[in-house]
Amino acid sequence: MNQEIYLDYAATQPMAAEAVAAMEQAMEDVYGNASAVYRTAARAKQLLEQSRETIAETIGASPEEIFFTSGGTEGDNWALNAAADRAAGQDGSDGPRAAAQRRPQIITTPIEHHAILHTLSYLQDSGRAEAVLADVDEAGRVDPKDICGRITPQTALVSVMMANNEIGTIEPIREIAWRVRDAAQRQILFHTDAVQAYGKIPIDVGRDGMDLMSVSAHKIGGPGGIGFLYIRQGVRFGAFLHGGMQERGRRAGTENVPAAAGFAAAAQVAVRRMEAEERRERTLQQTFLEELRQGMPDLILNGPPIGPERLANNINVSIPGIVADSALIALDLGGIAASAGSACTTGAVQPSHVLTAIGADRARAKSALRFTIGPATTAEELHRTAQVLTAYRDRMRSLEDEAE
Ligand code: PLP
Numbered sequence: 001m002n003q004e005i006y007l008d009y010a011a012t013q014p015m016a017a018e019a020v021a022a023m024e025q026a027m028e029d030v031y032g033n034a035s036a037v038y039r040t041a042a043r044a045k046q047l048l049e050q051s052r053e054t055i056a057e058t059i060g061a062s063p064e065e066i067f068f069t070s071g072g073t074e075g076d077n078w079a080l081n082a083a084a085d086r087a088a089g090q091d092g093s094d095g096p097r098a099a100a101q102r103r104p105q106i107i108t109t110p111i112e113h114h115a116i117l118h119t120l121s122y123l124q125d126s127g128r129a130e131a132v133l134a135d136v137d138e139a140g141r142v143d144p145k146d147i148c149g150r151i152t153p154q155t156a157l158v159s160v161m162m163a164n165n166e167i168g169t170i171e172p173i174r175e176i177a178w179r180v181r182d183a184a185q186r187q188i189l190f191h192t193d194a195v196q197a198y199g200k201i202p203i204d205v206g207r208d209g210m211d212l213m214s215v216s217a218h219k220i221g222g223p224g225g226i227g228f229l230y231i232r233q234g235v236r237f238g239a240f241l242h243g244g245m246q247e248r249g250r251r252a253g254t255e256n257v258p259a260a261a262g263f264a265a266a267a268q269v270a271v272r273r274m275e276a277e278e279r280r281e282r283t284l285q286q287t288f289l290e291e292l293r294q295g296m297p298d299l300i301l302n303g304p305p306i307g308p309e310r311l312a313n314n315i316n317v318s319i320p321g322i323v324a325d326s327a328l329i330a331l332d333l334g335g336i337a338a339s340a341g342s343a344c345t346t347g348a349v350q351p352s353h354v355l356t357a358i359g360a361d362r363a364r365a366k367s368a369l370r371f372t373i374g375p376a377t378t379a380e381e382l383h384r385t386a387q388v389l390t391a392y393r394d395r396m397r398s399l400e401d402e403a404e
Pocket residue numbers: 010011070071072073074076113115161163164165193195196216217218227344
């Protein structure tokens with residue numbers, strides 16, 4: 001059964017027609033291992049490199065700085081692991097005690113995706129890095145001065161997401177990046193997880209100053225299972241997968257050429273339409289929130305107010321009187337797909353770590369719903385969603401009253 005109203009774009013975006021067409025063509029026309037020497041392989045290689053060029057252009061990078069990965073999770077894992085190894089490799093070997101004292105620190109925030117937080121826990125548990133968590137305010141904003149205040153001689157990497165996947169907070173990445181550079185004279189790497197920001201807000205790696213950036217294709221209408229890690233030219237940075245010489249020896253494994261072609265097509269479309277789509281989504285976002293508030297005046301908007309500090313595609317609200325997991329089922333029965341917190345935590349019993357970090361109590365976290373919109377979302381769909389949700393909340397309220 002097709003979902004009538006899809007409002008879970010931050011989890012994954014339906015594929016763009018251009019991406020499907022590019023992949024179909026690649027699958028029909030191109031074969032041969034891109035690393036081989038015969039002519040069909042050259043065609044595969046050419047398409048791979050064309051895709052890399054197209055993607056590089058969207059962020060003002062050079063193609064040599066784009067390393068295809070399997071997605072955002074891999075990019076985040078790579079950035080943290082390689083940064084820890086890089087820092088450890090700079091040291092001499094003068095005994096385990098000295099090594100423990102020199103254990104590289106990684107500064108990040110408590111609202112990162114689990115691809116960052118769980119990787120960091122793993123590095124910490126295995127003694128390879130020490131985690132330092134910066135503060136966030138009640139809207140999930142990071143203070144660049146707070147980040148820089150935590151830098152020590154042990155700091156190897158600062159990793160702050162460009163935009164939050166649950167509450168849509170856009171972080172002051174440029175300011176953080178340049179401050180980290182100034183403070184550390186390029187000894188410390190700055191990584192940003194741009195999985196939710198890429199294709200939604202303009203990115204220019206020269207202007208924005210990051211050394212490393214993770215991106216995923218399926219959040220912008222490309223296929224699942226592909227993304228890239230941007231690695232600034234000149235950054236000494238180890239391989240993630242070892243084996244063949246693919247991705248200039250830094251990420252071994254036969255390349256997925258059709259996926260790269262689909263990613264490039266989706267990226268081109270997303271970036272071309274970005275400004276107009278942002279304006280359109282901003283209007284929808286504002287109207288949707290107003291409609292929700294009309295029916296449920298006591299709801300709480302989680303994250304920053306609507307405006308430049310919030311992604312235009314995100315509405316996250318806590319609705320007193322509902323339990324998010326049950327509300328999702330009611331919405332689903334009404335043909336509406338949404339999410340509680342982030343998709344990755346759906347089904348988990350714990351309240352969202354992001355909402356907890358911004359100071360939401362358990363009740364507020366458990367009643368939080370996330371609606372994320374995209375290119376195919378219409379005002380009519382959002383109007384209908386507000387109606388279905390308000391009716392559901394009213395029903396829950398009257399059941400509560402009857403029970404009392
Ligand atoms: N980082 C953020 C901010 C995300 O929202 C996600 C996916 O939800 C990821 C990383 C993981 O990306 P992928 O699904 O491509 O592994």
